[in-house]
Structure formats: C-alpha cells, structure tokens
Amino acid sequence: MKAKIRLYVDHALAAGQSIPLTKEQAHYLFGVMRLAEGAFVALFNGRDGEYIARVAEAGKRRGILVCEAQSKPLQMPPDVWLCFAPIKKARTDFIVEKAAEMGAARICPMQTEFTNSERIRRDRLQAHAVEAAEQCGGTYVPEVAEIERFGRMLDNWPDDRHILFCDEALVGDKLDFESAAKGGKWAIFIGPEGGFSDAERTRLGAHPLARSISLGPRILRADTAAVAALTLWQKQCGDWQ
Amino acid sequence: MKAKIRLYVDHALAAGQSIPLTKEQAHYLFGVMRLAEGAFVALFNGRDGEYIARVAEAGKRRGILVCEAQSKPLQMPPDVWLCFAPIKKARTDFIVEKAAEMGAARICPMQTEFTNSERIRRDRLQAHAVEAAEQCGGTYVPEVAEIERFGRMLDNWPDDRHILFCDEALVGDKLDFESAAKGGKWAIFIGPEGGFSDAERTRLGAHPLARSISLGPRILRADTAAVAALTLWQKQCGDWQ
Numbered sequence A, B: 001m002k003a004k005i006r007l008y009v010d011h012a013l014a015a016g017q018s019i020p021l022t023k024e025q026a027h028y029l030f031g032v033m034r035l036a037e038g039a040f041v042a043l044f045n046g047r048d049g050e051y052i053a054r055v056a057e058a059g060k061r062r063g064i065l066v067c068e069a070q071s072k073p074l075q076m077p078p079d080v081w082l083c084f085a086p087i088k089k090a091r092t093d094f095i096v097e098k099a100a101e102m103g104a105a106r107i108c109p110m111q112t113e114f115t116n117s118e119r120i121r122r123d124r125l126q127a128h129a130v131e132a133a134e135q136c137g138g139t140y141v142p143e144v145a146e147i148e149r150f151g152r153m154l155d156n157w158p159d160d161r162h163i164l165f166c167d168e169a170l171v172g173d174k175l176d177f178e179s180a181a182k183g184g185k186w187a188i189f190i191g192p193e194g195g196f197s198d199a200e201r202t203r204l205g206a207h208p209l210a211r212s213i214s215l216g217p218r219i220l221r222a223d224t225a226a227v228a229a230l231t232l233w234q235k236q237c238g239d240w241q
Helices: A023-032 A089-101 A122-136 A150-155 A198-206 A222-236 B023-032 B089-101 B122-136 B150-155 B198-206 B222-236
Strands: A006-008 A018-020 A040-044 A050-058 A063-072 A080-084 A106-111 A161-166 A185-190 A210-213 B006-008 B018-020 B040-044 B050-058 B063-072 B080-084 B106-111 B161-166 B185-190 B210-213
Touching: A006 A023, A006 A122, A023 A050, A023 A063, A040 A063, A080 A089, A080 A222, A089 A106, A089 A122, A089 A222, A106 A122, A106 A150, A150 A198, A161 A198, A161 A222, A185 A222, A198 A210, A222 B222, B006 B023, B006 B122, B023 B050, B023 B063, B040 B063, B080 B089, B080 B222, B089 B106, B089 B122, B089 B222, B106 B122, B106 B150, B150 B198, B161 B198, B161 B222, B185 B222, B198 B210
Parallel strands: A006 A040, A080 A106, A080 A185, A161 A185, A161 A210, B006 B040, B080 B106, B080 B185, B161 B185, B161 B210
Antiparallel strands: A018 A063, A040 A050, A050 A063, B018 B063, B040 B050, B050 B063
C-alpha cells in the first residue's frame, strides 16, 4: 500500500470516505501519471493528516478515490510567518515554494517602499504552496495572504508575535540569535532587493517585539535569505530542534 | 566614490592599474548601464580584493578602467565545498548561484546513481557563480569543478576533509549537529531527487570523515537543502559565527 503520488484535495478525509476528483486531478492521475483502478495515492487536505486512498473509478475527466487508512497524522508547522516583499515573478514563486517546504505557517507578501511588483496573483502563489506541500511530504499547506502595505501590516501587528528582522545593514555583524525567545509566535521579515528603506528599518528597529539578525557577511538575495532565515529559526526555535 | 556596479574581471588589480574591458563588459557598462567616463565601478578578481575603478575610456565595444583605491580586502570564504547531484537545468543553475552567495569555497557537481542529467555546461555554471559573487558583494568566486562520479570522488577523497551528509532518510530525526567538529575542511553532500541510493548511503555512512545530519521533518528539494545545509554549516563552523 505504498503511494508514489501525493495529492492535496479540498475535501474531508476519513477511513472509507469517497473523494471525487476535479477534472484537473483526474487528468493528472489518469492521463499524465497513468494510474489505473486499484492504484494507491496519498491524500492530504491540510486538516486531517494524510490518508492512503485507492482509485475506485478512473475516467478521463473524472474519478473517485476511496480513503483507506491514515498514513500520517496532521503535523502543524511551528507558528512562524514569512513576511516578504515580492520580487521578480520567478523568484517570488520560489520564495513561496521554499517557505512551504521549510515549514512556514503563513506566507505574507508585503509591499515595502522599494517593492517593484505591487501586484501578485494570490491564487497562483497559493497553488505553488500546495505543490510544495505535495512534494515535501507535509500535511499542512501554509496560506498565502493578500499583499499588504508594510506600514499597515505593522499598524495592525498582533501583540504576541515576535519579529525576526533580517537586516542587510547588519552584514558582517555577528548578532546573537541564540538569545532569541524560543517558542511563541514569530514572523520573519525579508526585505526586497535594495533592502528596507531607512524609515522602514527605523520602524522595525524600534518595534518592541522585533529583533534584528545578520545573515552572514555576504548580501543574500531575498529568496536565499528566506531559506537561510527559516533554517536558523527552525533550528533554534522550530521543529528542527 | 560610490560604485553601484560590481564587476568581476580576470586581471590583476592594484592602485593605478589600467584594466582593459572585454567587448561584453564594455557593452554592459556603457551600452546597458549607460556609464560615462569618470563614473565609478567596483572591480574584483577573486584574488586581490575589491577596487574602486574609474572609467577612463568608454567605447561601444571597448573601454578602460583605472583602479583607484582598494575598497575591500580579499575575504576568502571558509573551506567548505558543496557536492551536489545536478538536477533540472534551472534548479542546477540555482544551486550554483546559492552556493556562491552562501560562501561555498568550491562547487562540485557529482554524478550519483539517481542523477538524471549527466551533462553539465561547466562554463555556464561558472558564469552563474561569477554573477552571484558580483551580486552578493563577495570578493571571491568559487570554482565550479568538472562533474565527477560519486564513487570516484570518494575513492580519491582527501584525508583531511570532513563530510556533512544531508541524509533524507533521517527526516524527522534530530541529529546533533552541535557536536560536529568546528574548523578544518568540510564538504556538504546533497543528493539528487530521489536521494542517494542504498549503496551510496552505506558508503557515506561508513566513511570515517562523514557525519549525517537531518534537515528537519519535511523532505527538501535539493536546491532548498543546499541553502539550508550551508546555513547550518556557516552558522556552526563557518563565517556566520
């Protein structure tokens, strides 16, 4: 009962539950991947863990899977958000993919002073997060939030969420991340190409819940910085401990 | 004397030194970036640190820069290699870019049992490493080695270079990276999609200089794993300490 394919479905999962497939899912499983009736697929929906399901009906544009046993419990990622300024399309896609793989709980695009691309296709980015979750074996899909202005985001910032501010101006400094509060709710802030503006840096620096860290002596691209910061955080405060 | 553009040149750098530009460099600086005579460019060659140079002659297909003062000393990265199995073209490019940004000293493509693309364009990958060094402010460019078979690589493995083996089979385990030897020479091994084969895992596991680490409870793509492993290594043993 080994499934090679993992599929995200927007449907409740439980032993014995029938899952109708969308046209796209049926096309992928039966047209592209050539699964036949009786084959196994791993399903998750972000809420009920992972189930092994059997193909009960396989059509060109439709199909039904039936859940057998739960193969993984729901594993929520630690409560860390990734707040980032969208960059060029391919790299923005990449950041979303990486955030999902690295176990961010929520992905928050933000518009900063130096953000070039103000529009994002939220649905497309969400699809990237789903695909990354399918790929990495996770049972949870982080939500991609609507883009929000940096200022408004901080105006409405929750009282209990720490901010890890990846400060380009600290390049070369060796700030002590070890002393960062473990546990609790966190958000990682990654600036756009060109970094945060002086006003934004001042605002973040003065925020009572924010602490700055350096990501080494080289200047990292935003997509590299996102993976590096999530690595440090997961290792120090998250589920890599 | 602030330079917005950083350029890698294959020429000795010293105060007063004239640097003739290639056709491509002249086109980039004067055609694309529209620099005029008297403008400043930051130059590095991977050996002499970074110099601020002034445009002395600007032509369509040629130009001369004259070095003024050194703006950064040569900063060698710590002695860590990234050994990885090439994957799809875009992701292989990405791994090389990320390795350079993250301060790998040498980038070693390796052909494993599950490696799909056996051919790489070494010159093209080297150009990606140069571009990443230009971008990240580094003064060093890691060499991209010729691709080598996994077995032969280990047959000729240097006696004094530790191996950090990112083992997908350890997903979920919490191996203690803290106890890894600091200092000394290292190489990080990242497998291809599908991981290392059982024979390869056994060989790495038995290697006296190798230690395995887990990169958290989710399965990371090779490009994500490269950044995450370099982050952990730089933080623990390298120049992020």
